[in-house]
Amino acid sequence: xxxxxxxxxxxxxxxxxxxxxxxxxxxxxxxxxxxxxxxxxxxxxxxxxxxxxxxxxxxxxxxxxxxxxxxxxxxxxxxxxxxxxxxxxxxxxxxxxxxxxxxxxxxxxxxxxxxxxxxxxxxxxxxxxxxxxxxxxxxxxxxxxxxxxxxxxxxxxxxxxxxxxxxxxxxxxxxxxxxxxxxxxxxxxxxxxxxxxxxxxxxxxxxxxxxxxxxxxxxxxxxxxxxxxxxxxxxxxxxxxxxxxxxxxxxxxxxxxxxxxxxxxxxxx
Numbered sequence: 167x168x169x170x171x172x173x174x175x176x177x178x179x180x181x182x183x184x185x186x187x188x189x190x191x192x193x194x195x196x197x198x199x200x201x202x203x204x205x206x207x208x209x210x211x212x213x214x215x216x217x218x219x220x221x222x223x224x225x226x227x228x229x230x231x232x233x234x235x236x237x238x239x240x241x242x243x244x245x246x247x248x249x250x251x252x253x254x255x256x257x258x259x260x261x262x263x264x265x266x267x268x269x270x271x272x273x274x275x276x277x278x279x280x281x282x283x284x285x286x287x288x289x290x291x292x293x294x295x296x297x298x299x300x301x302x303x304x305x306x307x308x309x310x311x312x313x314x315x316x317x318x319x320x321x322x323x324x325x326x327x328x329x330x331x332x333x334x335x336x337x338x339x340x341x342x343x344x345x346x347x348x349x350x351x352x353x354x355x356x357x358x359x360x361x362x363x364x365x366x367x368x369x370x371x372x373x374x375x376x377x378x379x380x381x382x383x384x385x386x387x388x389x390x391x392x393x394x395x396x397x398x399x400x401x402x403x404x405x406x407x408x409x410x411x412x413x414x415x416x417x418x419x420x421x422x423x424x425x426x427x428x429x430x431x432x433x434x435x
Contacts, residue, residue, distance in 0.1 A: 182222065182225060185218075186222040186226055189222055194284040195212070200212060200276070213269060227256075238305070242374060242375025242377075247305065265279075265281075305376070306380060315343065316382075322348055326429060335425040336424060336425070337420050341359060347377070348366075354369035354370065356378055366415065367414065367415045368415075372411035374393060383399065393408055397412065
């Protein structure tokens with residue numbers, strides 16, 4: 167069994183987001199004001215702001231794409247929203263880049279075509295910003311929302327070798343009510359410690375696909391952070407909606423100071 171552990175830190179891109187917004191908004195309004203008042207220095211400022219905004223947007227997109235691939239739960243409403251967010255922002259940047267190309271330089275008078283392209287880009291940028299806010303606040307992507315005594319975020323990628331026990335943690339690695347996200351053969355599983363011992367269950371909430379590893383666990387019940395659905399960690403049964411379908415659970419045991427997972431056919435208690 168080979169493993170690769172990682173710990174989720176504070177995201178980088180929220181600190182970068184204000185720059186493309188400020189630059190691109192400024193580009194449009196300086197261009198518009200410069201054209202309406204015939205002030206070349208204003209539209210020249212707008213031209214340079216547009217160029218800076220495009221560059222800043224591309225830089226901010228890098229950690230955003232990493233979150234899209236690594237953090238947003240797959241097969242979830244959050245993933246669909248994140249996809250729309252990504253495509254909307256990308257289209258906005260393309261429109262501003264097209265406006266710059268039509269313009270022909272920062273000092274050139276912005277034509278009506280340039281202003282229309284920038285205006286459309288600004289509208290999409292605003293819509294993308296709203297979707298990004300929903301992702302952060304409703305889907306809790308890119309924020310540290312650990313609850314009291316939850317411990318530091320833990321995440322590990324595992325490779326199972328035939329004929330060998332699958333060690334997923336040390337017996338003392340987690341405290342009661344703490345969880346750890348496991349990536350195993352394309353599946354996302356949650357290892358958790360309850361008052362009665364360790365349990366393993368699917369990370370995906372059956373309501374909208376939220377990550378249960380990012381939720382709250384107490385007294386053997388895990389709560390999804392998105393809409394509050396609750397599941398019994400041992401049986402997988404729903405204890406509180408809006409979810410109606412149970413989650414899958416897996417057999418786990420403590421042996422020789424390690425936590426051993428039997429990964430294969432899910433169990434029903």
